[in-house]
Amino acid sequence: MGIKTVYDYVDGHSADFIQDLVRLVKQPSISARGEGIIACAEIVEAMLGDVGFSTKLISTSDEYPVVFGELKSKTGKKTILFYDHYDVQPPEPIEEWKFGAFSGEIHEGIIYGRGVSDNKGNIVSRVKAVESFLKTHGDVPVNVKFVVEGEEEVGSPHLLPMVKNNRSLIANDATIWEFGGTNFEGRPEIYLGLKGVLSVELRTQGATRDVHSANAPLVPNPAWRLIWALNSIKDDQDKVLIDDFYENVKEPSETELRLLVEIPLEEGKIKQALGLKEFLHGKRGNEAKKSLLFSPTCTINGFLTGYVGNGSKTVLPRKAMAKLDFRLVPDQRSSEIFNKLVSHMHQRGFADIEAVQHGSTEPTRTPVTHKFVQIVAEAAEKVYEKKTIIYPTSAASGPMHLFRNLLDSPVVSAGCSHADAKGHAPNENLTIDSFIKGTKFMATILNDFGEN
Amino acid sequence: MGIKTVYDYVDGHSADFIQDLVRLVKQPSISARGEGIIACAEIVEAMLGDVGFSTKLISTSDEYPVVFGELKSKTGKKTILFYDHYDVQPPEPIEEWKFGAFSGEIHEGIIYGRGVSDNKGNIVSRVKAVESFLKTHGDVPVNVKFVVEGEEEVGSPHLLPMVKNNRSLIANDATIWEFGGTNFEGRPEIYLGLKGVLSVELRTQGATRDVHSANAPLVPNPAWRLIWALNSIKDDQDKVLIDDFYENVKEPSETELRLLVEIPLEEGKIKQALGLKEFLHGKRGNEAKKSLLFSPTCTINGFLTGYVGNGSKTVLPRKAMAKLDFRLVPDQRSSEIFNKLVSHMHQRGFADIEAVQHGSTEPTRTPVTHKFVQIVAEAAEKVYEKKTIIYPTSAASGPMHLFRNLLDSPVVSAGCSHADAKGHAPNENLTIDSFIKGTKFMATILNDFGEN
Numbered sequence: 037m038g039i040k041t042v043y044d045y046v047d048g049h050s051a052d053f054i055q056d057l058v059r060l061v062k063q064p065s066i067s068a069r070g071e072g073i074i075a076c077a078e079i080v081e082a083m084l085g086d087v088g089f090s091t092k093l094i095s096t097s098d099e100y101p102v103v104f105g106e107l108k109s110k111t112g113k114k115t116i117l118f119y120d121h122y123d124v125q126p127p128e129p130i131e132e133w134k135f136g137a138f139s140g141e142i143h144e145g146i147i148y149g150r151g152v153s154d155n156k157g158n159i160v161s162r163v164k165a166v167e168s169f170l171k172t173h174g175d176v177p178v179n180v181k182f183v184v185e186g187e188e189e190v191g192s193p194h195l196l197p198m199v200k201n202n203r204s205l206i207a208n209d210a211t212i213w214e215f216g217g218t219n220f221e222g223r224p225e226i227y228l229g230l231k232g233v234l235s236v237e238l239r240t241q242g243a244t245r246d247v248h249s250a251n252a253p254l255v256p257n258p259a260w261r262l263i264w265a266l267n268s269i270k271d272d273q274d275k276v277l278i279d280d281f282y283e284n285v286k287e288p289s290e291t292e293l294r295l296l297v298e299i300p301l302e303e304g305k306i307k308q309a310l311g312l313k314e315f316l317h318g319k320r321g322n323e324a325k326k327s328l329l330f331s332p333t334c335t336i337n338g339f340l341t342g343y344v345g346n347g348s349k350t351v352l353p354r355k356a357m358a359k360l361d362f363r364l365v366p367d368q369r370s371s372e373i374f375n376k377l378v379s380h381m382h383q384r385g386f387a388d389i390e391a392v393q394h395g396s397t398e399p400t401r402t403p404v405t406h407k408f409v410q411i412v413a414e415a416a417e418k419v420y421e422k423k424t425i426i427y428p429t430s431a432a433s434g435p436m437h438l439f440r441n442l443l444d445s446p447v448v449s450a451g452c453s454h455a456d457a458k459g460h461a462p463n464e465n466l467t468i469d470s471f472i473k474g475t476k477f478m479a480t481i482l483n484d485f486g487e488n
Numbered sequence: 489m490g491i492k493t494v495y496d497y498v499d500g501h502s503a504d505f506i507q508d509l510v511r512l513v514k515q516p517s518i519s520a521r522g523e524g525i526i527a528c529a530e531i532v533e534a535m536l537g538d539v540g541f542s543t544k545l546i547s548t549s550d551e552y553p554v555v556f557g558e559l560k561s562k563t564g565k566k567t568i569l570f571y572d573h574y575d576v577q578p579p580e581p582i583e584e585w586k587f588g589a590f591s592g593e594i595h596e597g598i599i600y601g602r603g604v605s606d607n608k609g610n611i612v613s614r615v616k617a618v619e620s621f622l623k624t625h626g627d628v629p630v631n632v633k634f635v636v637e638g639e640e641e642v643g644s645p646h647l648l649p650m651v652k653n654n655r656s657l658i659a660n661d662a663t664i665w666e667f668g669g670t671n672f673e674g675r676p677e678i679y680l681g682l683k684g685v686l687s688v689e690l691r692t693q694g695a696t697r698d699v700h701s702a703n704a705p706l707v708p709n710p711a712w713r714l715i716w717a718l719n720s721i722k723d724d725q726d727k728v729l730i731d732d733f734y735e736n737v738k739e740p741s742e743t744e745l746r747l748l749v750e751i752p753l754e755e756g757k758i759k760q761a762l763g764l765k766e767f768l769h770g771k772r773g774n775e776a777k778k779s780l781l782f783s784p785t786c787t788i789n790g791f792l793t794g795y796v797g798n799g800s801k802t803v804l805p806r807k808a809m810a811k812l813d814f815r816l817v818p819d820q821r822s823s824e825i826f827n828k829l830v831s832h833m834h835q836r837g838f839a840d841i842e843a844v845q846h847g848s849t850e851p852t853r854t855p856v857t858h859k860f861v862q863i864v865a866e867a868a869e870k871v872y873e874k875k876t877i878i879y880p881t882s883a884a885s886g887p888m889h890l891f892r893n894l895l896d897s898p899v900v901s902a903g904c905s906h907a908d909a910k911g912h913a914p915n916e917n918l919t920i921d922s923f924i925k926g927t928k929f930m931a932t933i934l935n936d937f938g939e940n
Contacts, residue, residue: 263719267715310699312694337800339711350813351789352789
């Protein structure tokens with residue numbers, strides 16, 4: 037099949053594509069508070085149906101259906117799956133938006149709105165890539181499946197049973213993950229993995245009520261207990277002290293390490309944006325990149341005890357609570373780390389501190405040497421005409437492992453976003469140029485995967 | 489002078505005394521939010537004036553005047569000073585009150601209301617003790633001064649300049665402090681000292697904004713910094729690790745230690761009320777009492793960082809804050825301990841953590857062997873007909889040192905409260921019997937101090 041005619045179709049119909057994207061952005065779909073979810077799922081389903089997909093809503097959780105779409109190729113044998121999500125982050129702080137968060141307004145070639153980059157632009161670009169093939173060739177080079185979920189921004193709590201219960205329905209030969217785009221120099225960036233995450237809350241209680249701090253010689257203070265427990269978990273060099281925490285950490289391969297050199301880390305810009313003189317422990321260059329991508333971490337997300345208003349209050353609090361997340365790397369497992377944490381607390385004399393698991397995803401990576409990686413990287417170079425930057429993994433987390441590990445599919449994250457897209461922040465945006473190029477990029481992947 | 493006629497006057501006029509107390513309780517005077525302060529000060533001033541005191545409002549802080557009253561004895565040379573406060577704690581939680589917090593309702597011989605025990609009952613009982621002398625003898629045995637402040641419940645922030653600027657006005661030979669009463673067995677309890685307190689806030693900052701916790705390998709986490717810093721301040725045996733923290737701690741004298749045996753610590757009742765199986769580190773008996781009264785402490789009052797709502801949020805917080813108080817014993821000084829804390833933070837590598845002082849009072853004690861102690865203890869035994877329990881110090885704190893140390897006056901805390909008075913809590917109350925006996929107790933102190 038000739039890809040040039042597909043590109044021409046994309047260029048010729050860009051106004052329609054943009055209109056469809058704006059319509060999708062205008063539909064709020066805030067999973068954190070269940071706002072507009074069904075309505076948004078229905079728009080996505082209709083968009084797939086209009087192109088010719090057979091569709092259905094898969095409801096492992098009634099209020100947050102997964103939109104599934106399937107389109108068979110007449111000639112191609114292979115199957116590609118696009119994983120996306122139609123839900124978005126809450127738009128707050130509203131007052132910092134230049135235009136309405138759900139207005140979909142376009143100014144100087146940029147579309148503004150919550151979700152336009154993460155992840156609605158990607159949904160539309162992928163659907164339109166398929167449409168462009170069908171309209172120009174009457175077929176697509178490969179079978180295409182879509183899994184578009186509605187709970188990604190709240191940790192995909194129902195995706196595991198969905199995948200387990202629909203293995204054959206969503207079986208595929210390769211998966212394109214939800215995100216990706218170009219950096220400040222316009223170079224395409226693709227990602228071959230995600231870290232895992234284990235979210236835990238530690239809780240402890242002293243007396244049944246707050247007491248006056250004059251009683252400190254006699255009444256246990258749960259805040260101190262939690263301080264000492266946390267101190268036993270990580271030292272001031274950020275080394276996790278839980279026994280065997282690093283046992284299953286797989287060292288990055290030589291190939292993965294070589295990719296680090298190519299990865300741009302805009303150290304100066306990042307430090308300036310965050311008001312930092314230097315990164316943690318003075319890390320820089322390859323050392324910084326290596327730790328960002330390949331190190332497991334333990335982060336305090338929150339801590340609350342006692343009186344935290346203005347001034348002072350001589351109170352000895354009755355309870356204390358801390359929230360932690362552990363970022364995991366292959367071959368750590370969230371259940372393994374949770375069990376090691378609980379053992380640690382018991383062995384170090386902190387059996388009084390309760391550990392509650394809030395959520396988890398597993399780390400996963402697709403090998404750099406996998407053929408599908410090469411196809412995607414080269415497809416990007418054809419469209420963007422710059423060398424692709426390959427991240428052996430992102431530092432972020434998500435349910436990629438369900439597709440990579442349970443379905444044994446190679447997974448590459450690649451998309452239509454750009455360096456200043458402001459995902460999760462006010463004034464999230466997508467340039468029309470990125471959106472259109474991203475559509476061509478997806479079409480090229482369909483084409484090249486079909487040929488290989 | 490015969491004390492019997494004074495007691496008869498008290499009994500004969502108890503209805504009037506109660507009415508005056510109820511009137512004072514009905515006037516809210518919540519220093520924490522500046523409610524009703526001036527109106528309450530004026531009632532106290534008028535009550536003193538009605539008895540014959542010359543009075544004035546001393547305004548080191550315009551909105552919270554100190555009520556000063558002075559009455560000269562025709563015959564006595566010595567001067568006693570009563571330290572009290574007309575402000576009260578906020579009444580919340582309102583819904584837990586059986587009667588209105590400012591209703592002053594009387595049920596079955598008990599007066600209910602915020603402040604009735606702490607400290608309005610004491611103010612009225614002391615004023616009425618003087619009135620009873622004047623009405624029966626045309627004189628009081630000693631010169632009497634009152635210092636009734638309006639900021640005790642918020643840490644007496646303006647009392648130091650007041651005392652410094654009015655040394656001769658408030659000079660005296662002995663001071664009766666604001667609180668005291670009888671225990672569950674009806675035995676009178678008096679207190680010869682207070683611990684000091686130093687309130688500190690520790691603050692630290694990482695990046696200039698919260699970041700996604702995926703950045704944990706590169707971005708410093710102020711929450712961890714504060715955990716490690718706090719851990720360096722106190723170990724899990726509750727030993728303070730600041731260099732020379734215990735340097736100026738004076739061991740209790742043999743006499744003070746002997747008093748411990750007499751002091752009842754209702755261990756079972758306290759543990760049950762607080763839901764504790766045992767006190768901290770299994771302390772009991774004299775060991776528990778000794779540590780309660782004579783040990784300095786370091787208490788976390790509050791800690792806040794990051795996300796503390798429901799569920800999880802993968803955030804790396806930009807700032808963290810902890811509130812601490814140190815309870816101090818003679819001869820520690822709050823400024824000394826603050827300086828040692830700051831040095832500690834610098835020496836242990838935590839110079840990035842800012843320490844802000846919120847308030848302080850100094851520890852102080854009057855020696856058990858002082859003659860005034862004996863006068864007060866024996867006066868109590870005459871009225872209550874039970875052996876007085878002498879606390880070498882209370883575990884609590886307050887501005888007593890300003891009178892004991894700056895004015896070099898012996899200070900004993902003794903009052904009209906009772907074991908179930910619920911100070912600072914809902915349903916604060918005072919039994920009429922306690923109030924009337926307490927008035928006679930104060931009259932007896934005036935009498936006996938005049939004679940000795």
